[in-house]
Amino acid sequence: MSMNIALSGLNAARSAISNTSNNIANAETAGYRGARAHFGDLFSSSPFSPVKTQTGNGVELQQIRRSFEQGALENTGNILDMAIEGRGFFTLRDQNGGQIYSRAGAFGMDRDGTIVNNEGLELLTRPVAANGAPLGGGAAQLSPLSIPMKSGTPQATGAADLQVSLPANGPLSTPPFDAADPATYAESTPIEVRGADGTVRDATVYFARTQVPGGGTPDTIYTAHLVVDGTTMTTAAPELTFDADGQMTAPGGPISFTGAGDTIDVDFAGSRLDTGGFAVDRYAHDGRGLDALQGLEVDDQGVIWASYGDQAAQAMGQVALAGFNNEQGLRPLGSASFAATQASGDAMIGGPQTEGLGSLRASALEGSNVDLTEEMVNLISSQRNYQASAKALETSSSLTQTIMNIRS
Structure with missing residues (x-):
């Protein structure tokens, strides 16, 4: 019996050492909750033995209780890192769609813009109004938050200003125009043109030299061609006319290019002939793409705001926190996360x-x-307890050996 008692002491001390070692190993783990081993004595009574003569039967590990006291906060500079001051847990969704809870608040965005933790678990949020006011949301209404990389109202290019310097000297281009044949045009330049969805289209303006001074005329004429996404757009009057001084005399306004249901008015005002090479002096257009994500902000109510371009910040969602009546009833899952159990009770969701x-x-x-x-x-x-129990086991073994020697 005494050997079993000493052995239970060894096992208890070993459990305590293992628990303490785990705490020390996780001293730098964000959101980790320290644990403490609790033991109880073993005692069995017999109706045939007086209580005053009975000894205990050793010790057993009863429970590992976790401490949910506040940990120290450290500023990181990462806007999506979040820390809870006080009661509560972040609510996460695992790969199976279940909800788990954690105090570790190291978050970032995956390639789809969804806010996730270091393990890829999605942070769950509550819906909010445009002004950031929470719209409620219990456990069933929580959802992951995906931050769009772009936002806004796109606009297709309908008008453009293109001012160029064209060579005053050079051979005539060979008609008809073919974007794939350099002999049919003299110069070209890509330009930015946006479609109805705000995306940039493949657009190039080509200039074919169709008339040079001579034969009684001092004018030089370049014919403009606009190719968008491989389609040559049509126009009624594509000629750019330059006088002997290199100044453009025609057309008097923008040239309308039409094709594939689109019309783009290109104004070549200010273009001229130059003795140097070809150059684009100015370009502007009225198309507009989606505004890219500029930054995120999390306010003290847990509302996540996203900023796009020059737009006002948009409220995206509110971080959902969960509380429990019995935190000790939570089941540890590792990575500073927990699962709810019958002992912990259901999660109480709030902001x-x-x-x-x-x-x-x-x-x-x-x-x-x-x-x-x-x-x-x-x-x-x-x-020390382990060494003492080992000594008790050694003493018990010596006593047993002595008895064996007497019998022999």
Whole structure:
């Protein structure tokens, strides 16, 4: 019996050392909740033995209880890093669609713009109005938050200004025009043209020299051709006429190019002949693409705001926090995350600073709540207990050996 008692002491001390070692190993793990081993004595009574003469039967590990005290906060500079000050857990969705809970707030965006943690688990948020006011949302109404990389109202290019300097000297181009044959045009330049969805289209303006001074005329004529997405657009009057001084005398306004249901008016005003090479002096157009994501902001209510171009910031969603009646009933899953159980009760979902939940700090992480000094003291104490139990086992073994020697 005494050997079993000593062995239970060894096992208990080993469990305590393992628990303390795990705490020390996770001292730098963001959101980690330190644990403490709790033990109880074993005692069995017999109706045939007086209570005053009975000893215990050893010790057993009853429970590993976690500490949910606040950990230290550290500023990181990453806007999607978030820390909870007070009660609550971040609500995440795992690969199977279930909800898990964590205090580790290191978040970022995946390639689709969805906010995820280091393991790729999606952060769940509550819906909000345009002004950022929460629209409620229980556990069933939570959803992952995907931040669009672009936003806004696109506009197709309908008008463009293109001012060029064309060579005053050079051979005539060979008609008819063919974008694939350099002999049919003298110069070309790509230009930006946007479609109805705001995307940039493949567009090039070609200039074919169709008349040179001589034969009683001092004028030089270049014919303009616009090719968009491989289609040569048509126009009634594509000629650019230049006088002997190199100044453009015609046309008097924009040239309308039509094709594939689109019309683009290109104004070549200010273009001229030059003794040097070809150059684009100016280009502008009225097309507009989608505005790219400029930045994110998380306010103290947990509302995530996205900024696009010169638009006002848009409210995207509110970080959902979860609270539990019995946090000790949560089941650890690793990576500083937990699952709800019958013992913990159902999650109570709310926003920061509501429903008894804590506040949220952006650009910060909550560190482990492990106290290294305390853990080192616990480690020394557990080691001492282990050595004492080992000594008791050794003594019991010696007594047994003595008895065996007497019988022999």
